[in-house]
Amino acid sequence: MVGLALVERGIRDAIAQDEAAEQGERFDGALRLASEPLRMFTEAYARRVTFIRPRAVLDGAAPRTVLANALRTFRTDYVWVIEADDAPRHHVAREGLEPMPLPRLPDAAARPTALGFHFMQGGVLHELSGRRLDRDLRSPGDKPGWFIAARRLDEAALNSPALPIGGEVMVMPPDAPSVAPAGELIYVDRLLTGFDGQPVARLRLVHAAHELASVAAARRARLALMFGFAVVLLGIMVACLWRWVIRPASAMHRSLAAEDPAPLASLVAVGGDYARLAETLRTLLEGRAALRRALAERSQLDRDLHDGVIQSLFASGLSLAQARKLLRSDPVAAERALSEVEDTLNASIREVRVLIEELAPDADEGANFSAAATAVVTRACAGQPSLAATVLIDEPAAVARPLAHRVELLNFIREAASNVVRHARARSLSVSLRPGPDGAARLEIVDDGAGFDPTRVSSGRGLRNLAARATTLGAALAIESAAGRGTRIRLDLPLPAASEAGAS
Numbered sequence: 389m390v391g392l393a394l395v396e397r398g399i400r401d402a403i404a405q406d407e408a409a410e411q412g413e414r415f416d417g418a419l420r421l422a423s424e425p426l427r428m429f430t431e432a433y434a435r436r437v438t439f440i441r442p443r444a445v446l447d448g449a450a451p452r453t454v455l456a457n458a459l460r461t462f463r464t465d466y467v468w469v470i471e472a473d474d475a476p477r478h479h480v481a482r483e484g485l486e487p488m489p490l491p492r493l494p495d496a497a498a499r500p501t502a503l504g505f506h507f508m509q510g511g512v513l514h515e516l517s518g519r520r521l522d523r524d525l526r527s528p529g530d531k532p533g534w535f536i537a538a539r540r541l542d543e544a545a546l547n548s549p550a551l552p553i554g555g556e557v558m559v560m561p562p563d564a565p566s567v568a569p570a571g572e573l574i575y576v577d578r579l580l581t582g583f584d585g586q587p588v589a590r591l592r593l594v595h596a597a598h599e600l601a602s603v604a605a606a607r608r609a610r611l612a613l614m615f616g617f618a619v620v621l622l623g624i625m626v627a628c629l630w631r632w633v634i635r636p637a638s639a640m641h642r643s644l645a646a647e648d649p650a651p652l653a654s655l656v657a658v659g660g661d662y663a664r665l666a667e668t669l670r671t672l673l674e675g676r677a678a679l680r681r682a683l684a685e686r687s688q689l690d691r692d693l694h695d696g697v698i699q700s701l702f703a704s705g706l707s708l709a710q711a712r713k714l715l716r717s718d719p720v721a722a723e724r725a726l727s728e729v730e731d732t733l734n735a736s737i738r739e740v741r742v743l744i745e746e747l748a749p750d751a752d753e754g755a756n757f758s759a760a761a762t763a764v765v766t767r768a769c770a771g772q773p774s775l776a777a778t779v780l781i782d783e784p785a786a787v788a789r790p791l792a793h794r795v796e797l798l799n800f801i802r803e804a805a806s807n808v809v810r811h812a813r814a815r816s817l818s819v820s821l822r823p824g825p826d827g828a829a830r831l832e833i834v835d836d837g838a839g840f841d842p843t844r845v846s847s848g849r850g851l852r853n854l855a856a857r858a859t860t861l862g863a864a865l866a867i868e869s870a871a872g873r874g875t876r877i878r879l880d881l882p883l884p885a886a887s888e889a890g891a892s
Contacts, residue, residue: 404569407597411554412576415593418551419578426517426539427504429462434519434535455480465514466538469521472496472531490536491516494583503536506580506588513541513559513580513589546591555595562587572596640669708771728770757786757794757821764798765819768805775809777817785823790884793861797821797831800857804833804877807850812837812875827883836874842867 433455455467459482468490469477481487491507491514493499503518518536539545546557560577567575576593642651708726758781769775786794801819808817814837821831842851851867854877858865862882869875 404574404597407595408569408574408576411574411593411595412578414552414554415557415576415578415591418553419591422545422548422551423515423517425462426464426515426537429458429464429467430517430519430535430537433458435522451478452480456483459483462537464537464539468536469533470536471533474534477533488538491538492583493518493534493536503534503583505583506541507538507582508588514538515541515580553593555593558592558594560590560592562590564590564592567592640665643669756783757781757797758783760794760798761801761819761821764802765805765817768802768809769817772809775814775817777805778819780818780820780822782821782823782829785821785829788827788829788884789881793881793884796857796861800831800854800861800879801833803850803853803857808833808835808837808875812839814838814874824880829881831879831881833877834874839869839871839873839875841871842869 451469455469455478459465459467459480465482465485466480466488468479470490471477474490474493474496476490479487479490488509491509493503501520503516506513506515508514516536516538518534521532521535541559543557543559546559547553555576562579566577569575574595574597576595578591578593579587580589580591582588640651642648758779761781762779765777765779769777786797789797805817805819808814812835814835816836818832818834821829823829854867855865858879861879864880866878866880867875868878
């Protein structure tokens with residue numbers, strides 16, 4: 389009898405634990421479901437132009453009306469729109485509720501982009517969700533503020549018929565002791581924390597599991613007979629699952645996640661349907677890798693042609709136009725301009741050959757990077773004699789870059805100089821490469837031309853190519869310009885990695 393009682397108690401405990409785990413999962417899912425409208429509300433409205441514009445644009449009742457309507461739609465009780473320094477813009481409470489002060493938030497310096505925590509206010513538990521407002525691209529200097537929303541989590545809200553909880557939920561103090569299952573009652577506790585990770589309340593679900601008694605009685609009689617059979621059957625099932633499902637699926641998952649066909653070798657060796665599937669998957673991965681390499685090479689060739697050969701041909705066209713003007717008035721100068729065009733075209737031919745042979749362009753421009761950069765700028769400006777260009781290159785800073793990076797830098801300079809010739813109507817152009825701290829370097833290209841608004845440029849490949857080459861170099865690109873005030877292009881180059889430096 390004692391042994392039978394122990395077995396029965398163990399069965400009841402196991403059933404109670406299973407029921408508690410199942411109710412806990414249902415409870416967690418219900419809490420997530422209840423929180424979803426609040427999270428969607430803050431995510432959606434933090435992007436709305438009505439709230440991301442500067443504060444001066446928000447005067448008036450329109451934003452508050454929008455917020456009041458949104459509170460009803462998203463079943464939310466309070467909303468605050470605040471500045472980056474937590475100064476208030478708007479505060480709206482749901483109809484029938486008194487306005488509530490903004491709860492304490494994490495320090496602004498350490499505040500993440502998204503907020504989500506619980507807090508107590510007036511003896512009532514609340515849930516808070518917050519999102520940083522999107523930046524207004526027309527005012528890039530303004531720091532974005534915050535969109536904060538909160539909802540009450542009183543027992544009426546937690547026991548709403550719309551939530552599939554399957555029991556009664558109570559709000560308890562965070563230090564309330566846990567309660568073990570008793571009879572048919574099962575208790576599930578969840579601690580809710582504030583922004584600092586400290587518990588602020590305990591939610592307790594009380595669930596009546598009426599089937600415990602009947603299930604335990606039914607299982608008691610057949611448990612002994614089924615236990616041995618279940619162990620054997622489970623072992624067979626686990627072995628079969630591992631052999632025919634888990635191991636092959638795991639190998640294919642690892643292969644897909646890493647895009648590496650190596651984990652598929654064991655499946656190919658076994659044979660059968662999995663081997664054919666693995667072979668197909670390996671062929672697919674190899675084809676995808678080859679396609680990516682081809683696309684990368686095509687993209688690189690596209691940039692090299694645009695920034696190299698095409699720019700040289702454009703410069704040749706400007707030089708031919710200049711020679712045509714000088715042909716009658718100054719034949720000697722015209723002959724000199726035609727000779728420069730011939731040199732430029734010969735250099736373009738060499739670059740095309742280099743690209744075909746997959747060698748580095750501009751490798752024969754001079755004995756060092758400074759000479760190559762000077763040649764690139766000279767050819768780009770040949771068609772505009774009135775443009776005075778200066779090139780100042782710190783040769784050690786250039787040599788510290790690997791060869792592939794120096795090639796990218798030359799193409800970057802060529803593209804930028806060509807943009808100046810075509811669009812800036814400048815009188816002077818300055819190109820400089822100076823060393824920075826810890827092996828870094830800075831490339832600056834400055835002109836005194838017409839300038840432009842960088843935020844309004846939407847077409848043309850020049851700026852896109854500059855950005856792509858900056859990404860290839862792992863450098864930070866900054867473009868400062870304004871109408872009538874010239875343009876400054878700054879490229880901050882990091883210290884090259886040891887593996888890259890060894891390739892120079």
